[in-house]
Amino acid sequence: MANDTFLRACRRQPAEYTPVWLMRQAGRYMKEYMAIRGKHTFLEMCKTPELACEVTLQPIRAFALDAAIIFADILLPLEGMGIKLEFAKNEGPQIKNPVRTKKDIDAVRVINPAEDVPYLLKAIKMVKSELNGRVPLIGFSGAPFTLASYIIEGEGSRNYIHTKGLMYSDPGAWKAFMEKIADVITVYLQAQIEAGAEAVQLFDSWVGCLGPDDYREFVLPYTKKVIDSVKNTVPVINFSTNTGTYLDIVKQAGGDVMGVDWRVRLDDAWKTIGHDRAIQGNLDPVVLFAPVEVIRRRVKEVLDMAGGKPGHIFNLGHGIIVGTPVDNVRALVDSVHEFSRR
Amino acid sequence: MANDTFLRACRRQPAEYTPVWLMRQAGRYMKEYMAIRGKHTFLEMCKTPELACEVTLQPIRAFALDAAIIFADILLPLEGMGIKLEFAKNEGPQIKNPVRTKKDIDAVRVINPAEDVPYLLKAIKMVKSELNGRVPLIGFSGAPFTLASYIIEGEGSRNYIHTKGLMYSDPGAWKAFMEKIADVITVYLQAQIEAGAEAVQLFDSWVGCLGPDDYREFVLPYTKKVIDSVKNTVPVINFSTNTGTYLDIVKQAGGDVMGVDWRVRLDDAWKTIGHDRAIQGNLDPVVLFAPVEVIRRRVKEVLDMAGGKPGHIFNLGHGIIVGTPVDNVRALVDSVHEFSRR
Numbered sequence: 310m311a312n313d314t315f316l317r318a319c320r321r322q323p324a325e326y327t328p329v330w331l332m333r334q335a336g337r338y339m340k341e342y343m344a345i346r347g348k349h350t351f352l353e354m355c356k357t358p359e360l361a362c363e364v365t366l367q368p369i370r371a372f373a374l375d376a377a378i379i380f381a382d383i384l385l386p387l388e389g390m391g392i393k394l395e396f397a398k399n400e401g402p403q404i405k406n407p408v409r410t411k412k413d414i415d416a417v418r419v420i421n422p423a424e425d426v427p428y429l430l431k432a433i434k435m436v437k438s439e440l441n442g443r444v445p446l447i448g449f450s451g452a453p454f455t456l457a458s459y460i461i462e463g464e465g466s467r468n469y470i471h472t473k474g475l476m477y478s479d480p481g482a483w484k485a486f487m488e489k490i491a492d493v494i495t496v497y498l499q500a501q502i503e504a505g506a507e508a509v510q511l512f513d514s515w516v517g518c519l520g521p522d523d524y525r526e527f528v529l530p531y532t533k534k535v536i537d538s539v540k541n542t543v544p545v546i547n548f549s550t551n552t553g554t555y556l557d558i559v560k561q562a563g564g565d566v567m568g569v570d571w572r573v574r575l576d577d578a579w580k581t582i583g584h585d586r587a588i589q590g591n592l593d594p595v596v597l598f599a600p601v602e603v604i605r606r607r608v609k610e611v612l613d614m615a616g617g618k619p620g621h622i623f624n625l626g627h628g629i630i631v632g633t634p635v636d637n638v639r640a641l642v643d644s645v646h647e648f649s650r651r
Numbered sequence: 652m653a654n655d656t657f658l659r660a661c662r663r664q665p666a667e668y669t670p671v672w673l674m675r676q677a678g679r680y681m682k683e684y685m686a687i688r689g690k691h692t693f694l695e696m697c698k699t700p701e702l703a704c705e706v707t708l709q710p711i712r713a714f715a716l717d718a719a720i721i722f723a724d725i726l727l728p729l730e731g732m733g734i735k736l737e738f739a740k741n742e743g744p745q746i747k748n749p750v751r752t753k754k755d756i757d758a759v760r761v762i763n764p765a766e767d768v769p770y771l772l773k774a775i776k777m778v779k780s781e782l783n784g785r786v787p788l789i790g791f792s793g794a795p796f797t798l799a800s801y802i803i804e805g806e807g808s809r810n811y812i813h814t815k816g817l818m819y820s821d822p823g824a825w826k827a828f829m830e831k832i833a834d835v836i837t838v839y840l841q842a843q844i845e846a847g848a849e850a851v852q853l854f855d856s857w858v859g860c861l862g863p864d865d866y867r868e869f870v871l872p873y874t875k876k877v878i879d880s881v882k883n884t885v886p887v888i889n890f891s892t893n894t895g896t897y898l899d900i901v902k903q904a905g906g907d908v909m910g911v912d913w914r915v916r917l918d919d920a921w922k923t924i925g926h927d928r929a930i931q932g933n934l935d936p937v938v939l940f941a942p943v944e945v946i947r948r949r950v951k952e953v954l955d956m957a958g959g960k961p962g963h964i965f966n967l968g969h970g971i972i973v974g975t976p977v978d979n980v981r982a983l984v985d986s987v988h989e990f991s992r993r
Contacts, residue, residue, distance in 0.1 A: 468936070468937055468972050469937065470937055470940055470972065470974070473935070473937040473938075473940070473941075474937070474940050474941065477937075477938065477940075477941035477942075477945050478941055478942055478945065517914065519914075519935075520913040520914055520915075520916070520935060520968075521914070521915070521916055522916065522952075523935075551893065551914065553895070553896035554895035554896055554914045554915045554919075555914075571862040572859065572861075572862055572863070572893065572896045572897075573862070573863070573896045574862070574863055574864065577896075593815070593861075593862060593865075594810070595810055595811065595812055595815040595816070595819075596815075596819065598812055598815070598816050598819075599815075599816065599819035599820055600819075600820055603819050603820065610864075626862075630810050630812065632812070
């Protein structure tokens with residue numbers, strides 16, 4: 310591996326500088342991405358290995374990023390689970406048959422990745438071949454809660470009424486569903502690792518709608534089960550948002566690296582998580598809309614909070630926002646390296 | 652005052668039971684409300700004292716609530732500030748001339764409540780007369796950040812790009828705007844107090860998009876200024892959501908009562924805030940969609956976390972959600988009284 314700074318940070322080993330990658334680094338803020346997106350639907354891009362590979366590599370070519378992340382969507386496993394997904398034009402994905410009852414849950418299938426997401430595994434192999442050891446490749450999946458809530462709500466949600474409704478009114482059905490989803494995510498991640506992913510990230514983007522006691526009872530066991538099943542193969546990043554008030558519980562789910570958002574100071578978060586774990590984050594993505602001198606100052610502040618300790622992976626606190634100026638992304642990546650070089 | 656349990660709790664004085672009121676208790680979950688809403692626009696309801704009064708009283712008649720809150724909208728001061736607001740059908744309010752530049756900021760006026768929101772002051776007087784001392788009446792305003800961000804974005808926002816953009820790129824203009832908004836909110840609350848409001852609440856529903864350092868620098872001074880200006884008249888409730896990771900900073904803005912959402916345990920939150928302040932909250936509003944036995948158990952858990960100490964006002968962690976079953980609201984209110992009666 311020509312650049313192993315990311316993998317070293319995952320293991321809390323010293324590296325020549327703090328590695329940086331950005332959630333949703335392959336995305337609509339890049340004109341190269343939009344050129345492809347203009348000719349294909351989002352799902353076509355996910356399901357065509359050549360396109361997914363190309364889009365994965367675009368930000369690696371454009372910026373001095375220290376890791377690639379496979380271009381995919383957290384909802385890709387749904388088709389194999391028997392859930393009908395549609396990407397309506399100019400809207401988020403919608404599920405035709407959201408899961409609401411015990412009967413719905415029983416009908417959900419655990420996927421066979423080789424049959425259900427062959428395109429993703431092929432894309433990972435293509436990216437690995439193209440990267441040729443330049444930087445590591447990260448695989449990923451939605452975490453159990455985020456995946457479950459999408460499948461239950463059927464679309465993006467503000468209040469998660471159906472999800473919490475199931476959780477509160479039928480805890481047995483909730484448990485059965487989360488067990489099944491944990492199995493899906495486990496085989497999904499294992500297949501990505503076998504195909505060549507050198508680290509994996511769980512995205513729990515929505516779990517922050519829960520309070521700490523609900524997280525402990527209804528989420529922790531299942532996220533832990535997934536992480537336990539893959540943790541001895543490659544580094545696992547346990548990322549969630551809006552959980553800053555109960556990172557002490559989220560960390561119990563495991564993860565070599567804990568990903569945190571910007572609602573916590575990185576120094577406080579790392580203290581809560583413990584310095585025996587690596588940490589990833591946590592610049593507010595909106596800072597990338599500010600002037601370059603502001604971006605550089607904020608990058609410096611995050612690095613200062615990390616205090617130069619091995620085990621910090623620089624990232625945003627959430628994905629890059631559409632409309633982010635490309636030059637500002639470059640300024641961010643370069644300033645992380647400049648300020649952290651030992 | 653026949654029922655002063657709410658006001659006693661604001662001052663951390665013992666009362667015969669824990670008082671309860673619910674954010675957005677006058678709202679679309681009630682058929683009585685919808686009967687009026689079916690004949691009038693939302694703004695008509697706000698601007699017609701008889702209607703605002705009637706809607707304010709509906710939940711007081713229906714449930715054993717310990718406080719009323721005047722029916723109004725946080726955006727009512729905007730018209731007097733020179734900002735053009737439209738409530739489009741089936742959509743949230745939209746601002747025709749969002750504030751984006753120093754010039755826009757200079758053009759914003761500080762309101763004269765007697766001229767700009769006479770209907771609100773009249774509604775408060777009518778409610779007071781109708782209540783006739785049955786329970787206290789709460790006035791309210793959006794907090795400086797929440798009001799500023801609405802005016803800058805022009806509508807509901809996901810990422811607050813314009814708001815943070817102004818904050819990061821032109822801190823002087825941000826300061827000028829927040830000073831002016833703090834002045835607006837101060838006179839707006841003072842007028843409500845003079846009209847008869849026996850407590851006031853600041854709603855900072857959106858400030859949780861900021862990290863702790865941004866809150867301290869860009870929000871705290873202005874919220875503090877507002878609270879300092881009214882604090883010696885009636886109790887002030889400082890409510891915010893998604894700020895659980897930095898309640899230690901939010902509390903520095905002041906408030907006799909700190910309102911917290913469900914992402915923090917109430918016992919932890921009270922410890923952070925300090926037991927020399929009262930606390931309001933914090934049941935997840937979605938719990939009201941659960942079976943009654945679950946609601947009762949969760950109410951008990953929140954009360955147990957408060958530990959029977961004087962100074963707890965029971966509330967949800969955010970407003971009642973449309974579709975909430977009315978019988979469940981009644982079960983909540985009654986169980987708070989049942990479980991907390993000394």
